[in-house]
Amino acid sequence: MKLQFKTLQSLTLPNFGQRPLLLNITQTLLLLDNHGRKINYLRLAVTDRCNLRCFYCMPEEGLNWLARTELMTYEEMLxxxxxxxKMGIEKIRITGGEPFVRKDLMKLLRALSKLDGLKELTLTTNGILTAPHVAELKRIGVRSVNLSLDTLDANRFFAITRRDEFAAVMATMQQLLKHDMEVKINTVVMAGKNIQDIIPLVELTKELPVSVRFIEEMPFNGDGHNYSGMVWDYVRILDEIRQAFPQIQKIADAQYSTSYNYQIPGHQGGVGIIAAYSRTFCGTCNRIRITPQGTLKNCLYDNGVLNIKDLMRSGMQATGLEQTLRLAFNTRQKDGWQAESNRMQHPNVHESMATIGG
Structure with missing residues (x-):
């Protein structure tokens, strides 16, 4: 389904009492950073809250959640x-936390889908609250959804997430496939937790048109514990798959792809491996991130470069904000290793992925 766009002036959102931002700039077709890399992909986190407690993302008791006033409003996000x-972003992915935990998320998605110039709108979800919205997601033009799923075993799901919601996630996957949505399953590979799920997840691609992407575990656990390093890196993950499927074939990776992509002959779906900790894809990075509180991150591993929400609430207009953003994009680090080493406090990362936005 082709996205149907309207101008921003035709959109209606509730008045949150914020000073309106005047969008009177000329659209730029190419947005480059200081390394000559194109920036055309925004990952926008709408909340830090989540209805799971995955051990690799946050402590069992949860986090110190942001107060509502600290979050960007939907109007500010829009x-x-x-x-x-208008500056050149072509793709927006909505993330969290879990996006559907935030009330009235569909209102924001409807409005974003109408932005003139946006080519792709998608989201990452754990699937617990998503199923009732799948039909409308399809109607507004969302063609692809990333579904977080670390195991196909209900007991291991509970052990990893600390919640008994496996059935709800599988129901969402069924709805997505029923509505012919592109489904990408995101699986974090964790030693001693779900290694036995690697092959069953690959086998899922034989009968279902899904892409299963195995992700190196990252140190964003939100508990302040030191990260011991990578046990299952992308090379070891591929070796594990190849032992069971020696016929697996490398296929061409899409431009700006973060995954190494593979196909097994006779399988409807595909397999991807994301070197999230090894950071082998930094040279072609086209992504920026905005956290729920409005912090712009040029890199997943940096400490944030400015707070967009604060600038907007101070009364900064579009031309000033555009200039400020361009300056920020011209300070991007060469790669994730440099970004991590230049963090303001210390190089070890102790945030939660829920507060960063994935």
């Missing part, structure tokens, strides 16, 4: 996204 699309 205005910010409209500006970034």
């Amino acid at each position: 205005q910010c996204c409209a500006l970034l699309v």
Whole structure:
């Protein structure tokens, strides 16, 4: 389904009492950073809250959740996204936390889907609250959904997430496939937790048109514990798959792909491996991130470069914000290793992925 766009002026959102941002800039077709890399992909986190407690993301008791006033409002998010699309952003992915934990998420998605110039709108979800919204997601033009799923075993799901929601996640996957949505399953590979799920997840691609992407575990656990390093890196993951499927074939990776992609002859779906900790894809990185509280991150591993929400609430207009953003994009680190080493406090990362936005 082709996205149908309207101008921002035709959109209606509730008045949150914020000073309107005047979007009077000329659209730029190419947005480059200081390393000559194209920036055309925004990952926008709408909340830090989640209805799971995955051990690799946060402590069992949860986090110190942000107060509502600390979050960007939907109006601010829409205005910010409209500006970034005019500057050259072509794809927006909604993340969290879990996006559907935030009330009225579909209102924001409807408005974003109408932004003139946006080519792709998608989201990453754990699937617990998603199933009732799949039909409308399809109607507004969302063609692809990333579904977080670390195991196909209900007991291991409970052990990893600390919640008994496996059935709800599988119901969402069924709805997505029923509505002919592109489904990408995101699986974090964890020693001693779900290694036995690697092959069953690959086998899932034989009968289902899904892409299973295995992700190196990252140190964003939110508990302040030191990260011991990579046990299952992308090379070892591939070796494990190849032992069971020696016929697996490397296929061409899409431009800006973060995954190494593979196909097994006779399988409807595909397999991807994301070197999230090894950071082998930094040289072609086209992504920026905005956290729920409005912090712009040029890299998953940096400490944030500015707070867009604060600038907007101070009264900064679109032209000033555009100039500020361009300056920020011209300070991007060469790769994730440099970004991590230049963090303001210390190089070890102790945030939660829920507060970063994935």
